[in-house]
Amino acid sequence: MPRNHDRDYFYKFMPCDTATAVLENCSLRWREPKQFNDPFDHQMSFNFSYTQEQFSSAIADEVERLVYSDDEPVFVEETGLSLMVRMLRERRDLIPKEEVLRTLREGVAESGARFQQYQDNINSLITNDLNRSRVICLSEKNDNVVMWSHYADSHSGVCIRLQCIEEIDNTLLMAKPVNYDKSFPLFPSLQEHVKHLTGEAPIDFAELLYRVPYIKHEHWRYENE
Numbered sequence: 001m002p003r004n005h006d007r008d009y010f011y012k013f014m015p016c017d018t019a020t021a022v023l024e025n026c027s028l029r030w031r032e033p034k035q036f037n038d039p040f041d042h043q044m045s046f047n048f049s050y051t052q053e054q055f056s057s058a059i060a061d062e063v064e065r066l067v068y069s070d071d072e073p074v075f076v077e078e079t080g081l082s083l084m085v086r087m088l089r090e091r092r093d094l095i096p097k098e099e100v101l102r103t104l105r106e107g108v109a110e111s112g113a114r115f116q117q118y119q120d121n122i123n124s125l126i127t128n129d130l131n132r133s134r135v136i137c138l139s140e141k142n143d144n145v146v147m148w149s150h151y152a153d154s155h156s157g158v159c160i161r162l163q164c165i166e167e168i169d170n171t172l173l174m175a176k177p178v179n180y181d182k183s184f185p186l187f188p189s190l191q192e193h194v195k196h197l198t199g200e201a202p203i204d205f206a207e208l209l210y211r212v213p214y215i216k217h218e219h220w221r222y223e224n225e
Contacts, residue, residue: 003166003173010138010172012160013151019158028162030134033213046123046187052115054190060108062194064101067092075199082199122187126209135213138162138175140224147223178225180218 012028022028050058063081066073067088075082088100139147148155164172187193188203195201216225 003164004176005164005173007140007175008164010140010162010164010175011142012136012138012162013147013157014160015153015157019160022160028136030136033131033133033135036135046119046126047183048119048187050190052113055115055193056105056108056111058190058194059111059197060101060105062198063088063104063108066198067100068097073200077199077202079197079199081197085198126212129209130212133213137223137225138172140177144222144224176214178220178223179215180221181215182218 014022048055059081063085066085073082073085073089075085088104092100141147142159142161148157148159151157152159162172164170164175166173188196188208192201192203196203
């Protein structure tokens with residue numbers, strides 16, 4: 001199992017009855033994100049930093065550039081837009097450029113009208129996938145007064161130290177730090193999104209998806225997760 005950090009220990013705060021159950025069963029509960037006390041934890045949505053109009057215009061500009069460029073475009077993946085570009089390049093000398101561009105922008109405008117639905121679908125898929133996951137939250141510190149108050153039964157509970165043991169391929173080796181921020185994560189930039197749709201530079205949505213679990217609002221920074 002890959003090691004994502006150089007720590008030897010993590011800490012888990014809990015009430016005494018929970019600690020008793022953990023020690024008796026030699027196991028920890030991995031919880032559903034819907035049970036978290038932070039309603040935004042694992043249930044964030046990506047913010048798009050551009051409007052529907054900017055989205056449509058950028059696609060049209062990129063397709064125009066690819067169609068009329070002297071250099072043959074390179075597509076990493078075949079998409080609907082890459083197929084359109086290839087078709088238009090084959091016919092670009094047979095049809096007036098003004099007619100091609102007018103038809104192109106009309107078609108892109110129709111697609112852009114579904115921008116909000118597209119954004120909602122992406123966020124719905126992300127949220128549903130993350131909410132099917134199971135998570136254990138740990139802290140890097142055992143002496144945080146607020147953590148003792150919130151999670152260890154108002155200072156009368158327990159803080160268990162968990163060791164990261166490489167010899168038994170301990171899952172704790174995979175732990176990653178949480179990033180605390182003021183805002184929800186941004187979707188890739190407009191240009192990155194466009195090049196994904198044209199197939200020039202596909203976005204790794206799996207990597208993008210797993211940014212979300214490791215982002216929380218900065219007000220939770222005291223937890224040192």
